[in-house]
Each structure stands twice: as structure tokens, then as C-alpha cells.
Amino acid sequence: MNAPTPYAPGTLTVSVNTTVRWYNGDTNQHTVTSDTGVFASPLLDPGGWFSFTFTQKGTFPYHCEPHPNMTGTVVVA
Template sequence: MPGMSAMPNMPNMPAGSTPSVTAPAAPVAGNAVSIDNFAFAPANLTVPVGSTVTWTNKDEEPHTVVANDGSFHSPGMGSQATFSYTFTKAGTFDYVCSIHPYMHATVVVTP
């Protein structure tokens, strides 16, 4: 185009090459927990007060999300079902699947 100069050679690029720009990957939802292969992932999640955490059951078997202190309790969730809970106070919240109690994880809520 008139008035535009050619792009200078970039270091470590062959002459005549054009640099490509790749968009950054979409961020991973920071407040999402997957239930997959009979495990919560991540097993330890830290969020600020006021955050809503959403669990998604990616297994074919039903699961629940039940806080050890009784602060939250999901219904049984079939495959691809979700459960969300908003944490309104700081603390450490350990939870299990009541159907499979060997499945356990923790949400740490910071002020």
C-alpha cells in the first residue's frame, strides 16, 4: 500500500517471513471445579469472599458436593449437572461427595 513501509526483518526469522500473532488462550474459569474420574479438580481452590464456585459432574455416575460443616449441600447430580454456591464468609471449607466419601476437597475463602 502506498505510504506503508515494509516490515523490518525480525531477529531469528528468515528474510521474507511474516511474524504471526496468536491470541492468548481463553482463561480457565477460576471458580470452577470438575468432578471427573471420581475426584474433584482442583482438590484445593482459593477464592475471595463473595465468589460463586460451580461444580460440574463430568462422570457418568451421580455425585454430590457436601460441606463437612453443613454450610452447603448439593442434590445428587447426574452427568453434566452443575451445582453452584456463593461463599459469603472467609474460612476453609472441606467437602466430600456423600455418595463416595473417599472423594474430598477444600475451598479456602480469603477476606
């Protein structure tokens, strides 16, 4: 079994009204799930994409539902 690839970059800083697009370049299925319920992707197959537009300033931690040790953060400044 292949180990999941972590989010890269682990922390991303963007401006308000920026759309962030995540790409699953791994061989496993993953999600992009906000820790606070702000956004949640479906289960992404390898090669899948998920986009979300950040309309408010703040810090938005997220994780992968099947692999909760995979974490990332979007900082909207």
C-alpha cells in the same frame, strides 16, 4: 463399574463473595456436601451443575455423599 473421578482441583482458593460452580463430568452421580453443613447439593447426574456463593472467609472442606473418599476444600481468603 467405573471408579468415581476426584474433584479437580482438590483445593480451590477464592475471594469473599465468589460463586463456585461444580460440574459433574463423570459417568456416576455425585454430591457436593460441606463437612460442616454450610452447603449441600442434591444428587447430581452426569452433566449436572451445583453453585454456591462463599460470603465469609474460612476453609470449607467437602465430600461426595455416595463416594466419601472423594474430598475437596474451598479456601476463602
